[in-house]
Structures are given as structure tokens and as C-alpha cells.
């Protein structure tokens with residue numbers, strides 16, 4: 001009998017590989033940190049030469065950074081719901097912000113979310129701030145609150161006197177202590193100081209650098225406005241894309257690029273975004289320090305992600321809501337036990353892959369019917385062969401396929417774009433339509449989702465002229 005037991009133990013080790021926590025009886029905790037609307041403007045990603053993110057950088061230095069990670073939807077709610085359910089927007093039909101409550105959506109109401117799956121396997125799940133767009137009580141039954149979300153607001157707008165009260169930027173007369181992100185960090189730090197009986201899945205969702213870009217003066221002072229570098233643009237960039245693409249990526253709530261330029265607000269808004277990132281990085285650092293000082297320091301995986309990127313004038317666009325690199329690329333960093341240090345992965349991956357990755361990492365049984373793939377092979381070997389591209393979707397039949405070298409976009413009207421990142425990192429030159437690239441296009445088109453579920457009820461998009469006929473498209477506004 002003894003020999004048989006040893007055999008079974010050995011088989012278990014072989015199946016579970018390096019992530020055999022169950023066998024060893026010490027499952028890792030998960031500290032799951034979301035930063036809203038953060039593009040690649042961080043030190044270790046290098047998207048802006050003046051970004052100040054010492055805490056993200058130190059995390060990347062002690063962990064694994066995915067250099068080619070992409071969201072599945074370039075909007076907060078559907079991106080997060082896709083990540084947390086493991087289901088593509090094109091499978092669920094949740095392409096746009098509304099409905100906010102996933103349990104009101106037929107295709108998602110019975111979904112077992114990532115934190116729920118961990119709870120089913122012995123974890124406790126708790127969170128504060130913005131992990132889901134709006135918290136799902138079944139996923140995080142211990143929820144610390146949102147502490148006022150995007151507020152507080154000054155008495156008067158500072159820079160942009162139009163539209164949503166959330167679209168504005170400038171030095172705000174608020175102490176850091178008044179900011180919701182400070183309270184999210186405080187709450188998370190408090191949880192890390194408590195004795196816990198079960199392994200935890202702890203969500204910490206920061207709101208900045210989502211607009212409004214209001215943070216205190218000291219964060220702005222770190223970036224003297226007159227020396228702030230602007231993103232590179234090409235005036236004729238929009239000339240080689242379809243009218244459909246221009247209309248799809250028109251955002252009613254975002255500032256128009258010509259307004260920003262003519263009102264001399266470009267450097268100011270870039271400064272405000274950098275200041276907001278610098279501020280939230282400081283809050284992240286407080287949480288990382290608290291974890292390091294806690295009894296969970298050695299047995300906690302840290303995962304930091306953003307829900308999508310952000311345009312600040314690139315391609316003459318502002319905000320998210322496009323299928324281009326600025327909107328789809330996200331920071332994604334892992335650090336903790338059995339994660340290699342000072343390593344980077346160039347393979348294309350998606351936030352959709354986090355669900356199966358964390359399940360495998362924690363040694364839980366594989367969850368069927370997920371649209372992503374576990375990244376554990378890339379954690380074990382950052383150079384491992386990897387055939388899958390990252391897929392981003394913005395409405396039915398509008399998809400971007402990002403491989404290691406190329407971005408291919410196909411829109412619902414059949415128009416296409418192809419960009420070669422080895423020569424054109426700004427995606428200025430659309431190569432689609434040139435016969436010599438037909439093979440590249442065919443290879444990428446093979447990854448287009450075969451299912452394009454109709455929009456779920458109540459999801460007409462209030463920001464898009466294509467999906468909401470009440471929105472008037474004014475390309476020259």
C-alpha cells in the first residue's frame with residue numbers, strides 16, 4: 001500500500017507541476033489590484049518618457065511583466081465583466097457599459113465569477129473600490145465600499161466646461177486623505193493586518209487615473225507643464241481608415257482633439273493624467289509596503305492590471321473606445337511566490353486569460369467553458385511557444401486581433417486595418433488592401449470570434465453614434 005500511495009503522490013506532483021500548493025497544504029493568497037483607465041504610461045512600460053511610477057516599477061522588477069497584454073473590451077464594465085467571468089464580450093453579448101449589474105443579464109446571471117470560483121474551493125473573497133464596475137455581492141460578499149468613486153469634485157469645473165462632470169482636469173483643492181483611492185488603500189491595508197483562517201482573494205480597485213483628473217498640487221508639481229512631452233501624432237493618420245471606423249471610435253463624451261489643441265489644454269491634460277498616475281502609484285506603494293510587512297508577505301501572489309488603455313491625442317482621439325493599441329494595451333504584472341523575477345513576456349495575452357491562469361496557479365481544478373487560456377506556461381518560461389493572439393471587441397463583428405508583430409482589425413462593415421508593429425508602433429500606416437499582406441490577414445482573420453452574440457437587452461451605447469441613434473456624429477466638431 002505504501003508504494004501505491006507514493007505513486008499517487010508522484011502523479012499528483014506531475015499533474016500539478018510547480019503549482020502544487022494543495023499537495024503541500026499552503027495555498028497562496030491572491031492580491032488582485034485593478035487600476036482604472038491606466039495605459040502604458042508607467043516607468044517599466046515606457047509609454048511616456050516622464051511617467052513617475054516607482055511602485056509599479058519595483059513590482060515589475062521583482063516579478064513578471066507582460067509587455068503585450070490587451071483588454072477584451074475598451075470600456076470599463078464589459079472589460080471587467082469579461083475578465084471576471086472568463087467569457088468574451090462576443091460570447092455574452094455584453095459589449096457596452098450597460099446594464100451595470102451582470103446578474104440582470106440572461107447570459108451572465110448564472111456565471112461563476114473568478115472570486116466565486118476561489119470561494120468554492122476554500123478561499124474567502126473580499127474587495128473594495130472598483131474591481132467589478134459595480135460590485136457583485138455574490139463575488140465579493142465582503143465589500144468595503146467605493147468611498148465616493150470618482151469624486152470629490154471642486155465647486156467649479158477647472159478646464160473642460162462641457163458634458164459629463166467627470167470629464168475635467170486640473171489641480172484640485174483636495175488633500176490625499178479625501179480621495180477615494182486613499183480610502184481603498186487604507187481598507188486593503190487594514191485587511192492585510194488581520195488574522196485570517198482561510199486563504200484570501202483580496203480585490204483592491206483604484207479609480208485614478210480615470211477622469212476627472214483631479215489630484216492635489218504636489219502630484220501636478222512633479223510634471224512642470226511647459227516641459228511635458230506630448231504624444232506623437234500624424235495629421236493624415238485618419239485618411240487610410242474607413243468612415244465606419246471613424247464613426248465607431250467617435251465618443252460623444254470625450255473632448256475633441258482640435259478643441260484640446262486650440263484651447264492650449266493638451267500639455268495640461270497630459271500633465272493631469274501623469275499626475276493622476278503618480279498619485280495612484282503612491283497608493284499602490286502603500287498597499288505593497290503593508291503586504292511586505294504582513295504575515296502574508298511570502299505567500300501572496302500580486303496581480304496588477306488595468307481594464308483598458310487610453311488615448312491622449314494619439315490618432316487625434318481622446319479616451320478609450322477604439323480597437324487601436326492605445327485603447328487595448330494594458331499593464332499586467334505578476335509578482336510573488338514562484339513568479340520569476342525581472343522577466344518580461346512579449347507574447348500577446350488577454351485579461352481573459354487571468355481566470356484560467358489564477359485557477360491553475362492556485363492549484364484549483366480547471367474550470368470548463370472559459371474563453372481564455374492559462375498563462376502558466378509563459379510564467380514558467382517567458383519564451384515558450386505561443387500561438388494565440390489577443391482579441392479585443394467593440395460591438396458585434398468589430399474585432400482587433402493582436403499578435404506579437406501585427407494588429408489586424410475587421411469592422412462590421414467589412415473594412416479592415418493591418419499594422420506592422422515592427423516598423424510602425426503608432427499604427428499610422430494601414431497595410432490592409434495591399435495584396436502582399438493577404439496571407440498575414442488570413443492568418444489573423446482565422447482568430448476572429450465565430451460567435452457574435454447580439455447586444456444584451458438594455459445595452460444600447462449612449463456614447464456611440466453607431467449604437468445609439470440619438471447621438472449625432474459630428475466628425476469636424
Ligand SMILES: [Ca+2]
Nearest residue numbers: 036037076307
Ligand atoms: Ca476603465
Ligand SMILES: [Ca+2]
Nearest residue numbers: 237240428429
Ligand atoms: Ca493611418
